[in-house]
Amino acid sequence: MSPFSSETACIFLAVLAVLGGTALCKYNKCPGLVQLAICLASLWGGACWLSLSLFWGLVLFSLSCLFVYTYLSGQELLPVDEKAVLVTGGDSGIGHALCKYLDKLGFTVFAGVLNEKGPGAEELRKTCSPRLSVLQMNITDPEQIKDAVSKVTEKVQDRGLWALVNNAGVLGFPTDGELIPMTEYRRCMTVNFFGAVEVTKAFLPLLRKSKGRLVNISSIGGWVPMEKLAAYGSSKAALTMFSSVMRHELSKWGIKVSVIQPGGFRTSIAGTSDMWDKMEKDIMDHLSAEVKEDYGQEYIQVQRKFLTFINEQANPDFTPVVQDLMHAVSAKSPLAFYAPGKFAYLWFCLASFLPTGVFDYIRISNMKKCMPRALRVPNSKNKAT
Template sequence: MIYQLLYSTVALCFGVSVFFRYVNDGMNFEFRSALSLLVLFLGEPFCHYVVGEVGGLLLYGLACVVMYLLLPAGEVTIKDRVVLITGCDSGFGHALAQHLDSLGCVVFAGCLHGDGEGATSLASSCSAQLKILQLDVTDAQQVDQARQVVQEYLGPHRGLWGLVNNAGLVYFGELDLLPFSMVQRSIDVNLVGMLRMTKTFLPLLRKGKGRVINMSSIAGSVPLMFMCAEGAAKAGVEAASHILRQELKKWGVQVSIVQPFAFKTGWQSSESMLTNYNQIRQALDKDTLDTYGLDYLDAFKHNLLNEESLNEDLGQVIGVMTDALTSRGPRAWYPCGRGTRSLVWLSNLLPTSILDMILPLLMLQIDVTPTGLRER
């Protein structure tokens, strides 16, 4: 009798909690919603009569808690909310600006080249609500000017709903070959730029109880060859994001990391890769050039320009960035791309010796031995 009462109490609490979640959050009925009903109506008799009294009660209670946590969070209305996106010249930022504009959002699109092709394309393809900002995230003066423009638009009583720190760049190459100016530039744009933007716009985000979405990459969590500069910067982005999420919680500001893998944006185009290689080649000193050899560099260049496995459909990434802005319960981490979640999980699980054998197989394959090793 006592166990029947306890089972009924757990079922009642779970049912009422799910009901109010639907009422308050406006959730859509989908797979997880259907699963919650199965747990509610079939889980109780199964645990009671099949598993047993004590064990079954514990299992049923645990299933209810887990199922409640997995329920979709519902969405907030994005129409007329103000979102600032950096790096809108091309790629994810450009596509997100267009998408949010189509949803009725007021978009401030920060472009490195405010009068460039990307900015012109946005201005012509989007509504008058979208506003182009000349914005280099490494330039403190431009960042402050952007803040003034956004603050003037918002007025004294409104806050900023979203800051999407998307501006970034990628330099491929071994650290031994990269000129340090490229390493510094990667950190300045990918990490310091994100921190500068977040710090500058925090007063407006606090007022709006808004969202910060920081663009990372798989290199921020998984040690991939040829991505030392980006990996160092993006690991910093992820560490800072986790800390900011805790620090800003008291203000109602939520922080999410978007972590894409193997998507083709402007930085992965053949033109950008060729520029990447030429900058490396021109900066090499004679000793390093002699140590690696021209045939090694030619093999690196060939692989750099013939990467065909990248996904040109940015829809998945735009979808999760939108979810981070519209969900009532945005996730802390949004992995995007085939195998991203598994790669991160394996990199934390596998011994270093095994990881060091597997990960190089995922990156550029250079089948040429450096000259310095052949001469030994």
């Protein structure tokens, strides 16, 4: 069996590069092309390393072309055709931007909001078309969810609901997991996980009618362990796993399920300064004397700088995440996972494939450490007594 010559390999790689370049030019706004390119590059790199025969090189090349064609053919966007979409958390941030974008494209939009008389809801009414309906929908209130189902059912009737986008969520006060009160763990799980699950269960009959889409907005923090986000990350990890299970279970009904795991985008999820004051006070009130002495009050108070850091570093432009959401809602074959945002997919890959020790070293080396009092002053307890 003759070796797969370097000249032959170069020819095939050149042709593949042309195909890939053409695809990138034509579908430059199509999510997942980076992942596709990485897969193909790894495949051909392995082929060259193994020095395959010309025959197997041709087979591999043909399979690669078929794979690219199949992938791109599934990226075709379906027509709007009066499709109805419900988005939770439409008051502000990503949900607000998505409601406006979908309305502009001609979708019938149901914007679930926490406060139907708030500024976010009023802006949607003023700037969007009559197709958009604002729904009072606190996702932790079963009665409001039931009322929303009734209103949506009345409007869509036999068409069903094409897509449900579970976007509403809370961040909480980012600090060490030991310091986060149990009330905050429960709040994150109630909103980010149980709320999304309850809304999903309530609207699934309408999704089955349309054989539509379930899109859950999780977070890169639900896959990549991030310090100070134990409550938030755990709730988003639960939502990610729920979505993965539902993707398998709902496939028999023709419903496609996608998870959006954004990186850092500047939304109102971090809360206001007044909310930070309240959460900081709750933390101090719930700590035992021993824990309070070990960490030190100044350590706890400096944690709010992390919230400021989040807002400063986050991307104010929601375009990448809105485009991925649009793809998940409208593509003929949406992806199971999306990771919009700067370096989000990179961190996803590092957490997935690197040995734990190596990944932990990278994370630690990139973190600016503010040490608790007992670690800064080793004999602080003895000195205090």
